[in-house]
Amino acid sequence: MKIILVGLNHRSAPLEVRERLAVDDVAPLLQKLVASDEIDEAVLVSTCNRVEVVALTRSVEPARHRLRSFFRRDLDGGNPGDGSQLEDHLYEYTDAEAMRHVLRVSSALDSMVVGEPQILGQMKDAYRAAAECKASGPILNRLFQHAFTTAKRVRTETRVAERPVSVARVAVDLARQIFEDFSDKQALLIGAGEMIEAALSALRSAGIESVAVANRTPERAADLAVRFEATAHGLDELPHLVSEADVVLSCIGGNRPILTRDLIEAALRNRRHRPIFVIDIGVPRNAEPEVDTLDNVYLYDIDDLGAVSDQNAEQRRRETVLAEALVAEEQQRFDGWFTALRAVPTIKHLRTHVEKIRRTEVDKTLAKLEIGELEREQVESLTRSIVNKILHAPLSRLRREAEREEGMAYLETARALFGLDEEPEAPSASAAAVADDAESE
Amino acid sequence: MVIQLHQLTAAIYLIAALVASLGLALPAPRLGRISLFLLGAGVIVHGCGFGAMHVDGKTPALNELPVAVSFMAWIGTVFYLVLARRARLVSLVVLVAPMAFVSVFVAGLRLTDPAAVEAAAAPGGSWEHAHVLLAGSGLALLGVAGVAGMFYLLEHRRLKSKQRIGPRFRLPSLEALDRVNSVAVGIGFPLLSLGVVTGMFWVEKTHGRVWVGSPHELWSGIAWLVYAIVVALRFGRRQGARQAAASAVGGFVFLFFAVIGLEFFA
Numbered sequence A: 001m002k003i004i005l006v007g008l009n010h011r012s013a014p015l016e017v018r019e020r021l022a023v024d025d026v027a028p029l030l031q032k033l034v035a036s037d038e039i040d041e042a043v044l045v046s047t048c049n050r051v052e053v054v055a056l057t058r059s060v061e062p063a064r065h066r067l068r069s070f071f072r073r074d075l076d077g078g079n080p081g082d083g084s085q086l087e088d089h090l091y092e093y094t095d096a097e098a099m100r101h102v103l104r105v106s107s108a109l110d111s112m113v114v115g116e117p118q119i120l121g122q123m124k125d126a127y128r129a130a131a132e133c134k135a136s137g138p139i140l141n142r143l144f145q146h147a148f149t150t151a152k153r154v155r156t157e158t159r160v161a162e163r164p165v166s167v168a169r170v171a172v173d174l175a176r177q178i179f180e181d182f183s184d185k186q187a188l189l190i191g192a193g194e195m196i197e198a199a200l201s202a203l204r205s206a207g208i209e210s211v212a213v214a215n216r217t218p219e220r221a222a223d224l225a226v227r228f229e230a231t232a233h234g235l236d237e238l239p240h241l242v243s244e245a246d247v248v249l250s251c252i253g254g255n256r257p258i259l260t261r262d263l264i265e266a267a268l269r270n271r272r273h274r275p276i277f278v279i280d281i282g283v284p285r286n287a288e289p290e291v292d293t294l295d296n297v298y299l300y301d302i303d304d305l306g307a308v309s310d311q312n313a314e315q316r317r318r319e320t321v322l323a324e325a326l327v328a329e330e331q332q333r334f335d336g337w338f339t340a341l342r343a344v345p346t347i348k349h350l351r352t353h354v355e356k357i358r359r360t361e362v363d364k365t366l367a368k369l370e371i372g373e374l375e376r377e378q379v380e381s382l383t384r385s386i387v388n389k390i391l392h393a394p395l396s397r398l399r400r401e402a403e404r405e406e407g408m409a410y411l412e413t414a415r416a417l418f419g420l421d422e423e424p425e426a427p428s429a430s431a432a433a434v435a436d437d438a439e440s441e
Numbered sequence B: 001m002v003i004q005l006h007q008l009t010a011a012i013y014l015i016a017a018l019v020a021s022l023g024l025a026l027p028a029p030r031l032g033r034i035s036l037f038l039l040g041a042g043v044i045v046h047g048c049g050f051g052a053m054h055v056d057g058k059t060p061a062l063n064e065l066p067v068a069v070s071f072m073a074w075i076g077t078v079f080y081l082v083l084a085r086r087a088r089l090v091s092l093v094v095l096v097a098p099m100a101f102v103s104v105f106v107a108g109l110r111l112t113d114p115a116a117v118e119a120a121a122a123p124g125g126s127w128e129h130a131h132v133l134l135a136g137s138g139l140a141l142l143g144v145a146g147v148a149g150m151f152y153l154l155e156h157r158r159l160k161s162k163q164r165i166g167p168r169f170r171l172p173s174l175e176a177l178d179r180v181n182s183v184a185v186g187i188g189f190p191l192l193s194l195g196v197v198t199g200m201f202w203v204e205k206t207h208g209r210v211w212v213g214s215p216h217e218l219w220s221g222i223a224w225l226v227y228a229i230v231v232a233l234r235f236g237r238r239q240g241a242r243q244a245a246a247s248a249v250g251g252f253v254f255l256f257f258a259v260i261g262l263e264f265f266a
Helices: A013-021 A027-035 A060-073 A084-089 A096-104 A118-130 A136-155 A167-178 A193-207 A219-228 A237-243 A259-271 A288-292 A302-340 A343-368 A373-402 A407-417 A429-440 B004-024 B027-056 B065-084 B090-110 B114-120 B126-160 B176-209 B217-234 B241-265
Strands: A001-007 A041-046 A050-057 A091-096 A186-190 A211-217 A232-233 A247-251 A276-280 A297-301
Touching: A001 A013, A001 A060, A001 B241, A013 A050, A013 A237, A013 B126, A027 A041, A027 A060, A027 A118, A041 A118, A041 A136, A050 A096, A060 A084, A091 A096, A096 A118, A096 A302, A118 A136, A118 A343, A136 A302, A167 A193, A167 A276, A167 A297, A167 A302, A167 B126, A167 B176, A186 A193, A186 A237, A186 A259, A186 B126, A193 A211, A193 A219, A211 A219, A211 A237, A211 B065, A219 A232, A232 A237, A232 A343, A237 A259, A259 A276, A259 A288, A297 B004, A302 A373, A302 B114, A343 A373, A343 B241, A373 A407, A407 B090, B004 B027, B004 B090, B027 B065, B065 B090, B065 B126, B090 B126, B176 B217, B176 B241, B217 B241
Parallel strands: A186 A211, A186 A247, A211 A232, A247 A276, A276 A297
Antiparallel strands: A001 A050, A001 A091, A041 A050
């Protein structure tokens, strides 16, 4: 059995291609995919940054064609082109590489922003959808569970996701070092551009409930205010608004700073010197540098935030090395389990073979003896016990050795020694269950 | 019994400190919470140690510096544990646990033989008993306010100088530290004041008059007045949080040397 992954992501395909291929309801597509002869199990991951199919197959070549045609016809069916353009964006991994890729994606090492937390939830959703429509089976179930465990290890044992890198998130992270509880805090956003919108979203998700938006043109502020349940104001209200605000975030055009030292000083007096966090991401600056000399005022401009963001990104990059090592370790562990599945047919064959011999000999002997039912059962039990005890050590060794590359020699020797002249069957999904049993013994 | 309990306390605090340090080095936040749990266990045993002294009918002689430090460490640790759950103060366990260990270990050196325990338990009536407990508790809480103030100033400085947040050790927020400062001063100063009042009754009972003019009396009175000014500024809302933090640090340093330091050098 082989694992194959075909897909595209933010690095291999532009947004318009990813948008075209994104799907909401994956169940019908997955059912269609596993109904084909080439694919035994499948999971479809569809997020804004990637569309990937992980599949289990008995033969790689036909599965590859099937999956590529799945991308062209089923996912990109509405596109009038011949699909050759799409082919250029697709990547493909098999076996160890495919396992590693699934583990890396779950651990957010393949994400646009390394360490972002959303991907794990998206992978869980994709797996759940596949499990519900019975498109995934024992082997992909195991792979995804392993991927989730790996993601948890990466998150807890490295600091790859510890520090934010976007300017808005960095600002919120810094605000957490000043304020303990955001629910009773007030934020004032000056401006109404994209940066303000991103910051507003970050502040909302951090728990700030009371937000005021001030802008030169109050209509634009009102537009933003409606969408984020904030209040809209004109710049003439600034002295009053700054006095009320714990967090002031400004990104507005203009040649002169609107947050002057005098304005902030007066606001501090009004608010009895409670701290104010001023985030100035405007260029040219919206706050006078002298504001930072005031006690209980913490002023960060775009360069300060950028420096923190760069440091955080650098830290993430350093931590990525550790995370990759963890992923490699976990991939080897899964690979060992997956490789061990090849021992299952030989083990089953050997058991059947020996059981057949036992059955024949017991029947022959019992036919000659005149004994009761109880004694017959005891003979059965005795012979079964002898067979199990004799087989225990070689079977355990076979399972262990099968996880290694050179394990094939052991399997061949076992077949030769026990006269299992027929070639064993290929491992099947039920083989995975047997392997599970074997591991738990 | 007192010796064994003190030794057991020191051992638990030491394990808590090691677990917290390991949690910081790995990093593994779960170890921080385990360390907090161990610190709680240590506090219970520590409290039993002081309880054992009282069962003997004696007052722990808190004018013995090691015993005083051990008692204040106990009160301070109890206060930290109460607040640690509410504010984001779990990270401070890596500092609190070693401090608690060192305090108890130092006191343990003094209490290694039964004769020392007997000597450390000063005879006296209920006024002395009340004075020692109230003043010691007040001093411990004002110590906590001072430590919180010190961390506030460190974090304030880091934020002002735009230094990055340490990759492993993150101090609590300024607001949390200010809250600790405020609560500690709010409870600690009344306790200290009650300690001063009960001390006056004790002196009156012993010497027949309230004022005997000892350096301890004089400096304790001055320290109380200094801290009263700190409290008035703090709760009169005439200070910002940064100034309140600086006042708490300065106030406690003065108080400590005026009350404990004087005894030590004398």
